[in-house]
Amino acid sequence: MARTLPSTPTDWYRRGEEALGQQRWEEAELALWECLALQPRHGAALHLLARVRQQQGRCQDAIRLQRDSVACDPGIGWNSFALAELLEEQADWPGAAAAMAAAAAALPQQHWVAQRQQRLAGRVAIEGERLADGLGPAAYRHWLRRLEPPLPRAPASATTSADSLLQAWHLLLAADARLRDGALAWVAEELLLRAAAGEAPPDCIYADEDRLNGHAERHDPWFKPGWQPEAFWSTPWLDGFSLWRRDWLEGAGLPPPPAPNDPVARFSWQLQALAARPRLLALPRILVHRCGGAGCPDPRRRADQLLQHLRHLGEAVTSVIPQVIPQVIPQALPEQPEQTGFRLTWALPPTPPLVSVIVPSRDRPDLLAACLDGLLRSRNSRIDLALWVVDNGSRLQASAELQRRWGEQPGLRGTWLDGDGPFNWSLLNNRAALEAKGELLLFLNNDVQLCAGSGRNGSWLESLAAQALRPAVATAGALLLTPEGKIQHAGIVTGLGGDGCAHPYRNLPPAHGVHRGRSSFLTAWPALTGACLMVRRLLFLEAGGFDPALAVEGNDVDFGLRLGASGFRQVLCPEAVLMHAEGSSRRSRGDDQPTRHAGLNLLLQRWPQQMAAPGPWWPAACSSAHPDGRPLELAFPDLD
Known part of the structure; x- marks a missing residue:
């Protein structure tokens, strides 16, 4: 029909x-x-x-x-x-x-x-930008127009407060820096509030800054963290604006700062003052705008000054090389030259240190083979490598075949340890660390490998080893990228993100300009991921290794915080760039990370203060809920 x-x-x-x-x-x-x-x-x-x-x-x-x-x-x-x-x-x-x-x-x-x-x-x-991709120019303009915290506007009281401040403090202001109206009055009021709260006065104060383009428009903000030596060495930040307490300078036998038209002498003076170990305070407010004019010092001359300063501090630095700082908008105006940070290199011992690489693994021969191949291609004459694979109950024939082939591999010592039983990352690594030899341990997840096109290059191992051997440093870590080329790990900050700790700059491109591209430069964090972590073997054993109560998540955070409480620093090496297919091995076992919440709760109980707020590691002007570095006032999801 x-x-x-x-x-x-x-x-x-x-x-x-x-x-x-x-x-x-x-x-x-x-x-x-x-x-x-x-x-x-x-x-x-x-x-x-x-x-x-x-x-x-x-x-x-x-x-x-x-x-x-x-x-x-x-x-x-x-x-x-x-x-x-x-x-x-x-x-x-x-x-x-x-x-x-x-x-x-x-x-x-x-x-x-x-x-x-x-x-x-x-x-x-914000004109279509996503803050999850980093603070872009339109979002910054929106923040300036609507959200930037104001400075005092009462002219009479502001003048009195500023005059009073300058009687007790020396102002170091760059020749190309423009002081915001009310900036000194705001600083004076801030110091009074801190004194009323019982805080001792700092010896030096610095603040955030941004830049002015050829049309006198503000852009490229620099929200600065609390005092972090490595971060300052690689991107010095006291030039634009800093205040130095006069009585502290006199007590330290230091002269007043040189004139602003002599930036070379000024930088030398800063380093001399820093060698006297002042107490430094970062104020979370943009107080100056840099014009990028003729007052910028010669980066090569500054690199030489920094090299001598670090050697005076006892650091075995071999070179300080100028390196361009990434910016959100590359400058096209000739009067605004590229800003320069520094790449620092430390010496390795004359005798190549033995690095025992510890790789836990279970039945992902594809991942393990790529990881081990990267180690094989990274061998060089400056680092001696030994391999310790901790096999956590592999059953596949392909895993056994990989072990057999690797045992026949010439040139790199390899040992397979039996780590059968329930997966406990801490126990597996601790056991191998007890049996391993040499000065250094490198904990490496089996889903970490050389980035495509890296070729035969062991410089990443040299960078990690040089940092891990520094007396002031406990652990050294690599910049890890996702398979898509975004940042997966550039450090760990407790008190950041919604889970109590997070990876700063996660999912940003490696060459981002947020916080003047901090992840592109040597810097320290409270902890580093255990996916690629180098530490002196004796220090690891003295610290008790990783806590087995944190079987999967949180063990690296706890380890970093324990070492930090003992006065050691955890340093990210930006020259060590690897690819991390995070969680690949766990997904292959069907894990749903049932230990995550238990691990987080234990960290919260053990480190309540550190887990509550980022502290000096993260710029105080920036949201602690977002790892992308956005200002506090933009901390809402409608802009993600």
Whole structure:
């Protein structure tokens, strides 16, 4: 019996809707056109036809049809929602936000639509940028216009406060720095508040800064952490603005700062003053704007000064090389030269140190083979390597074959240890550390390998070893990238993120400009990931190794905090860049990380103060809820 053709717009619409639901696109299109031929202003038919056009990849036609649908019947709501999504794909943020607002008004019971509206409104405010990708220029302009904390504006009291401050403090202000109105008055008030709270006065104060372009527009902010020696050595930050207490300088036998038109002498004076171990205070407020003019010192001359300073401190530094600091917007104006940080290299002993590499593994021969191949290609004459694979109950024939092949590999000593039983990362590594030999241990996860194109290069091992052998340093870690090339690990900061600790700059590109590209330079953190961690063997054993109560997560954090409590630093080496397919081996076993919450709770009980806030490791002006480095005032999800 022949199927009766629809005769009314409603019949054609229902037929088109049914065909669309079953992904019969051509049939749906024909039925919907028949509906529109009978009723041209059928809003629902226009909406469904737009969905067909979107499926066909005809985006502009889909947008036009959804606009027509909204014009015919705005009460549908889903047509406005679909239009908003189409416009969002085209990066038309104002149009998408307006359409989503109409959808939220038409669909009041769909609260998640209102949340999408808020998110799009946030994207409009920052011109489509995502703060999860790093603080971009539009987001910074929005922060400056609407959110930046103000400075005092009362001229009479401000002048009095500033005069009083300068009677007790020397102001070091770069020749190219412009002081914000009210900056000194704000500092004076801040010091009074801290004194009233019982805090002793610092010996030196520094603050955040940004830059002015050729149109006197602010950009490229530098939110600075509390005092971190390695971070300062690699990106010195006292030039633009710092205050030095006069009575402390006199007590230390130091002269006042040189004139601002002699930046070389000024930097030498800073290093001399720092050698006297002042108490430094970072104030979380942008107080100066740098113009990048002729006052910038010669980076090569400054590198020589820094090299001599570090050697005077007893650091076995062999070279200090200028390195360009990444910026959010590369400067194109000749009057704004590239800013320069430094790459520092430490000496290795004349006799190559023996590094025992410890790799726990279970039945991922593909991962393990790539990891071991990277070690094999990293061998050189400056590092002696020994391998310790701790096999946690592998059952695959391919795993046994890999062990056999590796046992026949010439040139690199390899030992397989039996680590059968429930997976406990801490116990597996501790056992191998007891049996291993040599000066250094390198804990390496089997899902870590050389980045593509790295070739035969052991410089990453040399960098880690040189840092781990420094007396002031306990652990050295690598910059780890995801398989997609984003940052996976650039350190660990307790009190950062929603889980009590997080990886700073996670998922940003390696050459990001956030915090003047801090992850591109030598810096210290409270902890480093155990996925690639080098430590002196005797120090590891004296510290008691990793805590077996933290079987999977948190053991590296606990280890770093214990060593930090003993006065050691944990240093990230940006020259050591590896790829980390995080969690690959655990996913292969079907683990759902049941130990994560238990580990976090133990860390919270053991280290409540450290887990509560990032402390000096993270800029105080930046959100502790987001690892992307955004300012506090932008700490809401509508801009992610």
